[in-house]
Each structure stands twice: as structure tokens, then as C-alpha cells.
Amino acid sequence: xxxxxLHLPTLSVQEGDNSIINCAYSNSASDYFIWYKxxxxxxxxxxxxxxxxMDKRQGQRVTVLLNKTVKHLSLQIAATQPGDSAVxxxxxxxxxxxxxxxxxxxxxxxxx
Amino acid sequence: GAGVSQSPSNKVTEKGKDVELRCDPISGHxxxxxxxxxxxxxxxxxxxxxxxxxxxxxxxxxxxxSAERTGGSVxxxxxxxxxxxxxxxxLCASRYRGSFNSPLHFGNGTRLTVT
Numbered sequence: 001x002x003x004x005x006l007h008l009p010t011l012s013v014q015e016g017d018n019s020i021i022n023c024a025y026s027n028s029a030s031d032y033f034i035w036y037k038x039x040x041x042x043x044x045x046x047x048x049x050x051x052x053x054m055d056k057r058q059g060q061r062v063t064v065l066l067n068k069t070v071k072h073l074s075l076q077i078a079a080t081q082p083g084d085s086a087v088x089x090x091x092x093x094x095x096x097x098x099x100x101x102x103x104x105x106x107x108x109x110x111x112x
Numbered sequence: 113g114a115g116v117s118q119s120p121s122n123k124v125t126e127k128g129k130d131v132e133l134r135c136d137p138i139s140g141h142x143x144x145x146x147x148x149x150x151x152x153x154x155x156x157x158x159x160x161x162x163x164x165x166x167x168x169x170x171x172x173x174x175x176x177x178s179a180e181r182t183g184g185s186v187x188x189x190x191x192x193x194x195x196x197x198x199x200x201x202x203l204c205a206s207r208y209r210g211s212f213n214s215p216l217h218f219g220n221g222t223r224l225t226v227t
Contacts, residue, residue: 032213043116043203043218044155051213089154093213098168100145100205100216104154 012109019077021106023090026071030092035064035075038105039086047075047088077108085110114138116219118204124225125194133189133222137206144187145205145216146179155203161187162209194226 013019025033031052036044050057050064050073057064063076077084087105094101117136125131137144146158157171161181172178176194181187191198201223205216 034215036218041220043205043220044216046215046217049215099157099160099171101157102147102155 009104010107010109012111013080015080015082015110015112017080019075019080019084019108021075021077021088021090021108023073023075023103024071025073025090025092027092027094028068028071030071030094033064033066033073033090033092034100035062036089036091036102037084037086038089044089080108080110082110082112084108116204116206116217118202118219118222120222121220122223122225124227127196127226128193130190130192131194131224133191133202133204133224135187135189135204135206135219137185137187137204138217139185141206141208141217142184143207143209144181146187146189147203147205149201149203149221151200158189158202191224194224196226199224199226 034049035047037047038044048059048062048064050066052068055066061078066073073090085108087107089102089105091100091102116138119134123131142163144161147155148158149155159172159179160168176192179187179189189202201221203218203221205218207214207216
């Protein structure tokens, strides 16, 4: 079956360093990927998305990289700040426009 | 603008009681989703409404769970005869479903505790 999973459940970085959060997916038909940030007590918040016809997309301090050959995507956060501390999820629709499938998440902790 | 609104934000109920959770999606969004999130876990899909089509109920864990969406807008998730394992955060999300995929926009959830 299709799945979206994460390589590391937790990540601890020093404030100011760059963070990289990885995600693997299994459905080769997946053509659209989303990264969400979830802070304690809140719902997931959209960060950035990427379509399968792109390898890279940049936002404000965030970059998503997509490697379709190995079915892997990553979220890079530049100059990580304490406010970036949260759980990060990758998600995709599995090639359809129906149910959005989430991985278990990576908890990012930023040390001052 | 206004985001997805869910109520109540917290609900404590006794085992065996019924509960209703409400979701007000973003105006104009055609698709509405319910997910469940247990402590420290990812999001588990429950049900999905798209326009006037029959809902995708494939994620509902048992027949004690049901949902409806009235007038293509507000949705209510009902859990009958609640069990302790139903304790979780129930998240609602909506999006405008057009020709291309788009992200879901989530509310802050209802934290359900069954005692």
C-alpha cells in the first residue's frame, strides 16, 4: 500500500543552524507533496508544497527538494529559530485528489 | 481571512455517551475532511466530502462514527457510545478542489477525552 514516512522521529539543532527533515514516499504515482508544521495545541499549518514536475521549490527560509528517482523529499529550514520548534509532517494524495496521507512526523527542537 | 473553525475546542465525556463535533470550513471550499490524531501520532484519515458527491467514508473506524455536511458547508462528526480509545484530537480541514491539487487548511481541532 501507499505510505509516507519519515527517516527520523526527532531532530535537535542549534539556533542559527540549518535543519533538514527527510521524508520517503512509496507511491510512484504521487504528483504533489506538502509540508506541514504543527505546533503544540494547534492544527497542522501549511508551509510549502511542490509538484512532481519540479525538483526544488523555495519559500521564505524554507526549501523543499524532491527526488523522484528514489521517492524522497526533504524540507530545509535556513537559520533555524526557536519559533521553528514543532512537529513537521510531509503528506501527499497518493496520485489522486482524495485522501491526503500523512507520515508520523519529525519533532524539531531548536536549542538557544 | 477566517480559517477553519472547530467547536468545541475541548470535550470531556463519559464512556457510553454520544458526542457531536462541529466544523465550519473556509467559505468557498468545496472539499471537507475529518482526521483523527492520537497523542504523539500522525493524522489518521476518517472521512472526506466533496461537493454533492457521496462522501468517502473509508477511514471511519467503526459504525459508531458518522458525519454529515449540511448545505455544502458546516459538518458534524458524531461518535456514538464513546469508548476510551476514541480519546484523541479530531481535526477538520477544507480546500478548494479544482483542476489541480491544493493543500488542506486545518482547524485547531477538538480534543476529546472519554473518561
